[in-house]
Amino acid sequence: MKIGDLQGPLLGNLLQFDNAKPLAYLQDLSHKYGGVTYLRHGSTPILMVSSRKVAKQILKSQDSRPPVLAQQKLSYNGVDMAFSPYNPHWRETRRMCTLHLFSPKQILSFRPVSEAQVSRVVYKLHARLNQPANLSDMAMSLASNTIYGVAFGKTYDDDEYEKKKLDKLVLEAQALMVSFYVSDHFKVFGSLMIISTPFSSSESDIIDLMLKLKREKPDSITWDQIKALLMNLFVAGTDTVAAAIVWTMTALMLRLDIMRKTQEHIREVVGRKDNGIMITEDELMKLPYLKAVVMEALRLDPGIWEDPEEFVPERFLNVSDSDWEFKMIPFGGGRRRCPGMNMGMVSIHLALANLLYSFDWAGPPSAPPIDTEALPGFTMHKKNPLILLPTLPLS
Numbered sequence: 001m002k003i004g005d006l007q008g009p010l011l012g013n014l015l016q017f018d019n020a021k022p023l024a025y026l027q028d029l030s031h032k033y034g035g036v037t038y039l040r041h042g043s044t045p046i047l048m049v050s051s052r053k054v055a056k057q058i059l060k061s062q063d064s065r066p067p068v069l070a071q072q073k074l075s076y077n078g079v080d081m082a083f084s085p086y087n088p089h090w091r092e093t094r095r096m097c098t099l100h101l102f103s104p105k106q107i108l109s110f111r112p113v114s115e116a117q118v119s120r121v122v123y124k125l126h127a128r129l130n131q132p133a134n135l136s137d138m139a140m141s142l143a144s145n146t147i148y149g150v151a152f153g154k155t156y157d158d159d160e161y162e163k164k165k166l167d168k169l170v171l172e173a174q175a176l177m178v179s180f181y182v183s184d185h186f187k188v189f190g191s192l193m194i195i196s197t198p199f200s201s202s203e204s205d206i207i208d209l210m211l212k213l214k215r216e217k218p219d220s221i222t223w224d225q226i227k228a229l230l231m232n233l234f235v236a237g238t239d240t241v242a243a244a245i246v247w248t249m250t251a252l253m254l255r256l257d258i259m260r261k262t263q264e265h266i267r268e269v270v271g272r273k274d275n276g277i278m279i280t281e282d283e284l285m286k287l288p289y290l291k292a293v294v295m296e297a298l299r300l301d302p303g304i305w306e307d308p309e310e311f312v313p314e315r316f317l318n319v320s321d322s323d324w325e326f327k328m329i330p331f332g333g334g335r336r337r338c339p340g341m342n343m344g345m346v347s348i349h350l351a352l353a354n355l356l357y358s359f360d361w362a363g364p365p366s367a368p369p370i371d372t373e374a375l376p377g378f379t380m381h382k383k384n385p386l387i388l389l390p391t392l393p394l395s
């Protein structure tokens with residue numbers, strides 16, 4: 001394993017960073033400098049690890065969170081889970097959330113919310129057959145409505161004032177989280193606002209669970225913790241899911257043979273459904289090829305895989321989860337691994353299964369070719385929206 005050291009005098013490597021193609025840039029660095037590369041963003045040192053062995057060691061026992069000003073403010077001084085450093089508070093919060101919010105039983109209870117949201121999108125697309133549909137917007141709306149639904153039992157129409165306000169708050173929170181480049185890495189800047197949102201509750205949604213916990217064991221959770229955890233769900237659970245849906249559809253549009261194979265697989269397994277009946281969460285278990293396609297779309301690290309540039313879902317067939325552990329880490333790894341992974345994966349699979357089952361897809365005539373340019377940010381989003389034409393399958 002090579003160890004590289006690469007830093008500029010004042011801005012560090014900030015000016016060299018290729019925001020539009022972050023992966024290609026980082027991949028180049030790891031080829032040039034090895035499994036561990038030292039970088040600087042402004043005044044902040046960054047260790048980029050692309051060796052599976054070192055990543056495993058770090059993620060299992062070393063990782064924490066640096067105290068970043070914007071994130072501390074938005075998380076009520078780190079009383080949340082995602083931005084808390086590794087400490088007894090984080091361990092207790094993580095334990096509580098794993099037990100109450102992300103338990104398999106709880107995730108099962110969210111099922112009607114995700115199914116209703118996917119059904120809403122499919123219904124909308126049916127009403128717009130053969131017309132360009134902005135899948136990036138639709139995926140974002142689907143993901144945010146799913147989280148609003150499981151968090152406080154309410155979903156919204158896209159043009160509803162309250163939804164626009166909530167979406168704006170989540171986007172602002174995400175932008176502020178990333179604004180640590182300004183406020184922390186360049187300490188002369190930085191004034192911040194604290195977001196607080198009025199929430200309503202309905203039965204068995206997440207806010208209801210937390211209020212129940214508060215009623216039954218008042219010392220187990222504070223009001224700030226409740227607000228901070230809700231913020232975590234909104235910020236961590238919306239655009240991640242949307243981005244995964246968009247990138248998978250993008251990858252399939254670039255490999256129409258694999259798109260067709262996936263559609264044939266889904267349509268064959270699920271059989272004919274009439275009257276707008278949807279593929280349900282139960283049926284996802286019977287779709288291993290779709291799971292492999294999603295895994296392949298989430299696979300990033302080019303250094304570890306055979307034919308890394310090729311889109312080959314088959315590499316994920318007939319392998320167990322431990323075979324790819326730390327070979328790809330879209331959900332992180334070790335003790336801070338994403339607790340929303342199962343919930344997120346179900347949403348992604350449910351959306352894609354239904355989109356691919358219900359429609360055939362094509363690029364709009366005279367539209368530019370589908371590209372893979374990315375936007376900078378915590379979550380890697382496609383820079384140009386994915387606009388596609390949905391049509392009814394021929395048979």
Ligand code: HEM
Nearest residue numbers: 081082236237240241244330331332333336337338340344
């Ligand atoms: C495709 C979907 C998703 C992806 C790719 C993703 C990815 C990640 C990653 C990379 C981390 C950081 C892990 C680390 O530091 O090692 C993380 C943490 C987290 N994610 Fe997710 N996530 C997704 C969906 C969700 C969903 C749906 C939720 C909740 C509803 C969620 C909640 C969280 C929380 C609370 C943390 C912080 C955990 C901690 O610090 O202990 N995520 N996620």
